[in-house]
Amino acid sequence: MGAVPRYGIHVTDSTEAILTTADLRSIEARSIQFGHQFPQSRFSVFFTALLPGRSVKEYAFWLFNSCSFTSFDSKLNNNFALLLVIDMQSRSACLMIGYGLEHYLSEADLARLAGTLEPAFSRTHYAAGVRACIHATANLLKARLTQRESPRTTAQGIHASAL
């Protein structure tokens, strides 16, 4: 895969031709907002143009494990990061999660979340597509976390009413 590319923890455009400064800032702002909602997590976006024949999935796996996209390097189940790699050469995108999020998001969830990119991307509105994906991910994670907390609340409620 070569040397680790220069990257930012929020958004990187290694092609330097796809995103404008305003796009970069808007994605970065949304990513920071995501980080505020989920302080253990980070949504990082990486635009690239791989060589023909290269798999974006393999590249995303290598990049995720080679770079530390979180402020405090976290490994295994402490890693709650998400990485979205967009390959402009093959026009494909890969949304990958750290070990920690495997208990909250399934592959089907990820496919649904990655699908939110498509409408905007097909109109070449890349920043809008990424923002929509981050937004959908935040909503889904929020729902999942609320769901996990709710049985305890319900049980407490039943316990209280039984008393």
Add this chain to the structure above:
Amino acid sequence: MPRALPARVLLVAVALAVASALPAQEPLPQPAPTPPSEPSPTPPTSGFAEAPERASDPQQRDFIAPPENFIVDPGYLLDPPRRVKLEAHLEGHRRETGIRVYLAAYPSLRDESPSTRAVRLQSGWVQNGLGGVLVYGADTRRFGVAVSRATSETLPPGSLQGVLERSERNLKSSKNVALVLREATMDLEYELRSALRENQRKRNRTAPLRIAVIVVLAAGFLVGITFLIHQLRVQNLFGRSHRFVRRPDPPSRYGGLRSGGICAVIRFGEKTEG
């Protein structure tokens, strides 16, 4: 006659104006060769010798105004040319380094020792600044020296004693008191200047270390604060965030320590991968 009246009036008016302009004191003797440190009722440089006796307040009795030219010599122990040169040298030294060195040479110190007089003069003249006072009593042929507290912190131990010993040795070997006084003053000035330079050099030498310590402490503080805020957010103490529950670590897959490769891939646009 009518013209004489205005002339008289004018004369009286001029006399009154001159009288009011003059200070209310006895006229001084002709100032021809008198140096400024000669005892006289007028301050600041020449009144120091008379002031203690004339002051009625016991607190003010000990106060002696500092000489403007750094030298107090009521007994004319220094010859005028040498005195002028020494004054210029001490003034230049003060301008260059900020150290004030005073020489006070008395024909008699009465019941006071030179050291006691030096301490007393130093507390009034140098106070908290950098500098010192060298006192010579002609009756006892002894020297006394006192430096300010700020100066004594920079001086190596025994340096003032060295100045005294050298001066008194010179006094024994030479009959030219003026020369000895000048040498003693220059010696004290040299000691003070050397000590200050050495102190400055030491401070400069430790400056990088101090800067490094400050930078490291500041960096540690910033990292600590950032980590603390992050932890407060993770623990959701602000009530605005969500917290993931950490589970036991699984074995890493495909050698990945951060991600096990759980992902979704989509293709977008018209162009598709084979």
